[in-house]
Amino acid sequence: GAVVSQHPSRVICKSGTSVKIECRSLDFQATTMFWYRQFPKQSLMLMATSNEGSKATYEQGVEKDKFLINHASLTLSTLTVTSAHPEDSSFYICSARGATSGAFYEQYFGPGTRLTVT
Amino acid sequence: QKEVEQNSGPLSVPEGAIASLNCTYSDRGSQSFFWYRQYSGKSPELIMFIYSNGDKEDGRFTAQLNKASQYVSLLIRDSQPSDSATYLCAVNRQRTNAGKSTFGDGTTLTVKP
Numbered sequence: 129g130a131v132v133s134q135h136p137s138r139v140i141c142k143s144g145t146s147v148k149i150e151c152r153s154l155d156f157q158a159t160t161m162f163w164y165r166q167f168p169k170q171s172l173m174l175m176a177t178s179n180e181g182s183k184a185t186y187e188q189g190v191e192k193d194k195f196l197i198n199h200a201s202l203t204l205s206t207l208t209v210t211s212a213h214p215e216d217s218s219f220y221i222c223s224a225r226g227a228t229s230g231a232f233y234e235q236y237f238g239p240g241t242r243l244t245v246t
Numbered sequence: 247q248k249e250v251e252q253n254s255g256p257l258s259v260p261e262g263a264i265a266s267l268n269c270t271y272s273d274r275g276s277q278s279f280f281w282y283r284q285y286s287g288k289s290p291e292l293i294m295f296i297y298s299n300g301d302k303e304d305g306r307f308t309a310q311l312n313k314a315s316q317y318v319s320l321l322i323r324d325s326q327p328s329d330s331a332t333y334l335c336a337v338n339r340q341r342t343n344a345g346k347s348t349f350g351d352g353t354t355l356t357v358k359p
Binding site (some may be wrong): 162170171172174177219221227234235236237238239 | 280282287288289290291292295334336346347349350351352
């Protein structure tokens with residue numbers, strides 16, 4: 129149990145275009161989803177937290193108009209990178225949290241999406 | 247001072263040895279503690295969580311928590327080359343992991359055959 133999927137796993141896009149990344153919790157309802165970015169050999173950087181049906185909360189320094197997050201249902205959240213630039217190239221990872229084992233709300237990560245902007 | 251501190255490593259141990267990974271945190275209000283394993287190029291995978299002081303064992307893994315010392319550790323017994331990865335420590339102020347977890351930068355473990 130506790131499977132989180134992401135699509136696509138890898139995407140290459142041209143500078144100036146937009147890219148949408150989907151994150152799904154497959155076997156539990158995710159009350160909260162998190163979006164992280166990770167550059168090579170660096171730690172996870174939390175970008176935003178989203179709760180189903182409400183606006184995402186962005187971390188300081190993350191442009192909410194550039195990184196659009198939608199958490200429309202308890203199993204789906206999307207991250208859209210708008211007007212992508214080469215510096216947006218990174219590994220984007222979503223994480224979902226819900227009641228997977230009784231009262232405990234563990235956080236499970238998706239497999240990640242590697243974005244390359246040319 | 248970072249909220250969650252881990253030695254970056256690399257920590258190198260021979261196959262079959264015990265690997266000890268340490269994590270300290272600054273927020274005394276932290277209630278839940280997590281260890282994740284991240285292989286190179288992959289996303290983190292939850293391997294252990296602990297909420298109460300003391301030890302929690304799961305197979306070859308043992309998590310140890312000492313809230314008074316604000317210290318949490320992960321022991322890996324009978325280390326295998328497949329355990330070579332970066333281990334991330336995460337803490338959360340909520341008992342049920344509500345809100346956001348704060349992650350350390352990770353410790354890179356290498357298990358040599």
